[in-house]
Amino acid sequence: MTSPIAFTGHDLDRDDHARADPEQLAALRARDDARLVALDGVMPRFDESGLLFTDLSGIGDDAELVYLGLRDGAPLFVAVPTEGDLRPAITMRETMMALIQLPATEVALFGGARSIADWHARHRFCAQCGGPTKIAKGGWQRGCTACEAQHFPRVDPVAIMLVEHEGSLLVGRGLGWPERSYSALAGFIEPGESIEEGVKREVWEEVGVRVRDVSYIASQPWPFPSQLMIGCHGFADSRDLTIDETEIDDAQWFTRAQIEDAMVNGKDAQSFIPPPRTAIAHYLLQHWLEKTA
Amino acid sequence: MTSPIAFTGHDLDRDDHARADPEQLAALRARDDARLVALDGVMPRFDESGLLFTDLSGIGDDAELVYLGLRDGAPLFVAVPTEGDLRPAITMRETMMALIQLPATEVALFGGARSIADWHARHRFCAQCGGPTKIAKGGWQRGCTACEAQHFPRVDPVAIMLVEHEGSLLVGRGLGWPERSYSALAGFIEPGESIEEGVKREVWEEVGVRVRDVSYIASQPWPFPSQLMIGCHGFADSRDLTIDETEIDDAQWFTRAQIEDAMVNGKDAQSFIPPPRTAIAHYLLQHWLEKTA
Numbered sequence: 001m002t003s004p005i006a007f008t009g010h011d012l013d014r015d016d017h018a019r020a021d022p023e024q025l026a027a028l029r030a031r032d033d034a035r036l037v038a039l040d041g042v043m044p045r046f047d048e049s050g051l052l053f054t055d056l057s058g059i060g061d062d063a064e065l066v067y068l069g070l071r072d073g074a075p076l077f078v079a080v081p082t083e084g085d086l087r088p089a090i091t092m093r094e095t096m097m098a099l100i101q102l103p104a105t106e107v108a109l110f111g112g113a114r115s116i117a118d119w120h121a122r123h124r125f126c127a128q129c130g131g132p133t134k135i136a137k138g139g140w141q142r143g144c145t146a147c148e149a150q151h152f153p154r155v156d157p158v159a160i161m162l163v164e165h166e167g168s169l170l171v172g173r174g175l176g177w178p179e180r181s182y183s184a185l186a187g188f189i190e191p192g193e194s195i196e197e198g199v200k201r202e203v204w205e206e207v208g209v210r211v212r213d214v215s216y217i218a219s220q221p222w223p224f225p226s227q228l229m230i231g232c233h234g235f236a237d238s239r240d241l242t243i244d245e246t247e248i249d250d251a252q253w254f255t256r257a258q259i260e261d262a263m264v265n266g267k268d269a270q271s272f273i274p275p276p277r278t279a280i281a282h283y284l285l286q287h288w289l290e291k292t293a
Numbered sequence: 294m295t296s297p298i299a300f301t302g303h304d305l306d307r308d309d310h311a312r313a314d315p316e317q318l319a320a321l322r323a324r325d326d327a328r329l330v331a332l333d334g335v336m337p338r339f340d341e342s343g344l345l346f347t348d349l350s351g352i353g354d355d356a357e358l359v360y361l362g363l364r365d366g367a368p369l370f371v372a373v374p375t376e377g378d379l380r381p382a383i384t385m386r387e388t389m390m391a392l393i394q395l396p397a398t399e400v401a402l403f404g405g406a407r408s409i410a411d412w413h414a415r416h417r418f419c420a421q422c423g424g425p426t427k428i429a430k431g432g433w434q435r436g437c438t439a440c441e442a443q444h445f446p447r448v449d450p451v452a453i454m455l456v457e458h459e460g461s462l463l464v465g466r467g468l469g470w471p472e473r474s475y476s477a478l479a480g481f482i483e484p485g486e487s488i489e490e491g492v493k494r495e496v497w498e499e500v501g502v503r504v505r506d507v508s509y510i511a512s513q514p515w516p517f518p519s520q521l522m523i524g525c526h527g528f529a530d531s532r533d534l535t536i537d538e539t540e541i542d543d544a545q546w547f548t549r550a551q552i553e554d555a556m557v558n559g560k561d562a563q564s565f566i567p568p569p570r571t572a573i574a575h576y577l578l579q580h581w582l583e584k585t586a
Contacts, residue, residue, distance in 0.1 A: 005487070008486075008489075010485060010486070014494060014498075016498050017498075017537070017539075059443055091485070108485065109485075111500075112484050112485015113482075113485070115485055116484045116485070119484065120359065122420060122421050122442075123419055123420040123421075124420070125418060125421065125423035126418060126420070126424060127416040127417070127418055127419070127420045127444075128415050128416075128417070128418065129418060130425070131423070132425070132558075133422070140483075152449075152481070153449060154449075155449065155482055156445075156447075156448065157450045157521050159447055177582045188445070188448075189448055189512065189521055190307070190405075190407055190433075190446065191301070191404075191405050191409045191412065191446050191447070191448055192303060192405015192406070192409070192514050192519075193301075193405070193514055194400075194406050194511075194513055194514055195512040195521070195523070196301075196513040197303070197511065205307075205309050205310075218485055218487075218507035219487040221484065221485050221486055221487060223484070223485070226483055228450050228487075230523075231489070237400070244309075246313070
């Protein structure tokens with residue numbers, strides 16, 4: 001069975017009705033059981049049992065807090081990091097190693113908290129007029145204090161796809177990736193195109209292959225900083241590659257046996273090193289192996 | 294057969310390699326066959342044959358132009374509207390009436406041009422530091438002239454869904470919609486959730502119905518201003534509705550016969566007035582009728 005997709009499966013009641021009600025928000029913040037997802041910049045902090053949560057005793061009334069919702073009935077917040085806080089002591093690699101030890105619900109909770117905290121930290125000014133913005137609607141909006149424009153959290157859709165030809169799959173290496181590592185091709189969906197059109201354009205741009213019969217497989221919120229990964233599959237009519245070396249380092253077709261080797265043996269595989277378990281590409285490859293078994 | 298989805302099917306070669314090359318961009322702009330999608334603010338302009346295109350003779354060297362790509366080999370641009378230009382003479386309704394007369398390729402071309410032109414017009418300042426931004430990478434980026442932050446065009450993923458229970462579908466009315474009009478429920482995907490989780494949350498928030506077995510149907514770029522509509526289907530176990538009147542005016546279950554009546558008879562239907570042909574909700578309903586025929 002394919003394992004669940006990392007960063008999905010949060011167990012929050014997002015309790016959206018409270019967002020628009022300042023009195024209710026203040027009451028939630030004042031509750032004894034209110035908790036804060038503790039962050040180091042926008043990276044997680046841990047204690048012996050998992051993600052670190054703190055009470056709100058050290059938080060000033062004017063601190064910008066995002067109301068994430070209710071968890072087991074208790075209100076949960078995340079604080080918008082102040083400008084000096086964005087460089088955490090923990091590395092991305094350490095973060096990922098620690099996260100994969102946690103239950104899926106905590107991984108997903110951290111992901112959502114990180115994305116929205118990061119968005120606030122990077123949107124202290126109004127893109128329309130340059131004026132200062134302030135938090136609104138419990139952190140699900142910012143408002144410009146000068147022109148009154150409303151700004152909403154950003155989620156960037158990305159198409160990520162397995163391309164198949166006669167039982168083999170096309171995977172690629174990003175620039176600067178560790179040796180022998182390959183994963184699914186991917187790229188941001190642009191204004192004016194559907195998911196399926198984005199898939200076709202990206203594959204054409206990166207490797208010069210025409211893709212048809214695109215289908216959707218699964219999706220994942222990716223919190224670095226806030227992508228929506230949209231996992232797809234498509235068929236190619238040819239294996240000829242014209243690699244765009246400004247975008248990727250390499251791309252290759254691998255047989256089903258080679259992909260199985262990678263997924264079973266990981267870093268010890270003969271064929272290539274597969275994407276990490278936290279990536280939706282890992283899920284897509286596993287899903288494909290099971291479907292074609 | 295279901296008709297194509299409006300705003301998909303553009304016939305541009307987006308020619309992304311030129312975006313990062315200022316000399317190539319300048320050469321494209323100087324070509325005799327270069328054309329501009331003429332806009333009124335960010336609404337379309339028409340001539341007798343469809344969308345109005347103009348040459349670049351009236352365009353100053355310092356005008357912000359987005360390079361949309363090659364159309365039939367000719368370079369196509371759209372100009373970022375200046376601040377005074379955002380209030381067009383044409384209404385949304387007039388725009389839609391005119392657009393649906395055009396070939397799908399022109400509708401899609403307008404949609405993409407509008408989304409990106411609008412994004413530029415609303416992002417003249419840096420959200421990180423408040424400094425002025427300027428166009429970069431042929432219009433597929435803006436750069437802050439103060440802190441050098443890079444900003445990318447925004448596309449907001451929205452989940453839109455048909456909810457089914459024993460052969461009936463649940464549809465709703467937005468606040469202020471024309472009388473008797475119903476369409477698929479929809480809402481923005483939030484940070485920290487997958488498409489499937491977004492579908493379930495939105496339906497729960499808007500009508501208090503739990504949805505399971507969510508599947509993906511189709512997608513659409515929606516250019517008002519720049520959503521990616523992600524069309525889904527899910528099943529409900531109960532028809533009990535608890536309507537959130539701050540979000541929607543009403544929601545109702547309709548039988549297959551009532552939905553067929555709406556889709557066949559439009560404004561003259563006994564049951565309800567269906568979504569317009571330009572909306573992906575129209576496609577989703579038609580697709581469902583065909584699938585369940």
